[in-house]
Amino acid sequence: MAKSKKKKIYVLDTSVLLYDSEAVKNFQKNDIAIPITVLEEIDTFKKGNDVINLHAREFSRYLDKISDKNLLQKWIPLNGKTHGKLRVISNENSELDASKVFGNEKNDHRILNSVLKLMEEEPNKKVILVSKDINLRIKARSLNIDAEDYETIQIKDLDHLYQGKKEVNCDDAIIDKMYEEGKLPYTDLQDEKPNNNQFFILKGQSGSALGYFKKESDAVELVHKRTAYGVTPRNAEQTFALSAILNPDNLLVTITGAAGTGKTLLALAGALEQRRNFHQIFLARPIVPLSNNDIGYLPGDINSKIDPYMQPLWDNLSFIKNQFSESSKKYQKVDDMLENDKLRIIPLAYIRGRSLSNVIFIVDEAQNLTPHEVKTIITRAGENTKIIFTGDIFQIDTPYLDTQSNGLSFLVDRMYDSELYAHINLEKGERSELANLASKLL
Secondary structure, three states: OOOOOOEEEEEEOHHHHHHOOOHHHOOOOOEEEEEHHHHHHHHHOOOOOOHHHHHHHHHHHHHHHHHOOOOOOOOEEOOOOOOOEEEEEOOOOOOOOHHHHHOOOOHHHHHHHHHHHHHHHOOOEEEEEEOOOHHHHHHHHHOOOEEEOOOOOOOOOHHHOOOOEEEEEOOHHHHHHHHHHOEEEHHHOOOOOOOOOOEEEEEOOOOEEEEEEEOOOOEEEEOOOOOEOOEOOOOHHHHHHHHHHHOOOOOEEEEEEOOOOOHHHHHHHHHHHOHHHOOEEEEEEOOOOOOOOOHHHOOOOHHHHHHHHHHHHHHHHHHHHOOOOOOOHHHHHHHHHHHOOOEEEEEHHHOOOOOEOOEEEEEOOHHHOOHHHHHHHHOOEOOOOEEEEEEOOOOOOOOOOOOOOOHHHHHHHHHOOOOOEEEEEEOOOOOOHHHHHHHHHO
């Protein structure tokens, strides 16, 4: 007779709960343990407007609700038969002392001691530490503690993340037909039905064409190069990006790519081109403090504090304005929009809790958002709202996020075949020959 598998107890680190406040609900019928040190750390994160502060408050409220009159040292049922139980580990007096092993006292070592003590108390169960902190997982394994990343909100196959485009080699007759009729049955290009709003680069022996699959016509329709507020695409991918932004049927657009590929510039130019269709244009980006200095440490009023973080957006806006002379109507229109709050550059935290109607909302550096925060932004969308996310999933500045667990990757992975959504990954840098050379060789 086969031996029954050991029941599991997952011990959650602070990083997991700051990443996903509902993490305790995502381990099926297995039990969950929270070290007392984690609760102490969660308490220090409760004040503030960042997503981690929100998660800290939400988890604290949840724990308060389920604990009620129960002592947290005892196992508390989470949700009937569908989930396991939860308890707080207050005993850190394990036989093996992590602080002595690693030579100093710190919260991470107290958490490891809690796990070691739980392993002593529950020898018939498999105890697993779950953390998004790589160093903590390595330390845990050096003490023979099973440790793993929190992967519930994570894409599984980054190598096959949707790119939004496909290159197809075809006969010149197909290219000619595309230009003559303005569209092609997708079966002229492939047997499998394409994803909604998927872009195509058609390459013949003597010519090429650009197209995208439109579900309503069940065909690949011709994409024309368009100019938006003085900005003209320089390659096929940029043409696709601008086409997706200007398409009124695409209420959600994501543009990924490395620095210098034109993500933010195209999003802003496309938004300005459509300004008459919306009441406001919002440009936002998450504030990621450098060198652990919070925004509050910077001198000056709130505008002075946020300006260093918003400067890339101002730079792109300045570039667009400078496509025109200072006396031109389009140049002056941008200044008028800024003065009348029709165009606003703000930190992302200022959007939370608002309902967004009749706006184009551009979220730059979206790779620094969690999946929870991306979902929060999109669910704020009201009538006649278009949301554009831009970012580079390989350039993440936020602790505990990576290429697979950040909100932008998650969004592309989940939305890629939706009717209201279009995505394009930009690969060719267009900033300058020098910038392209540095990207290639350095």
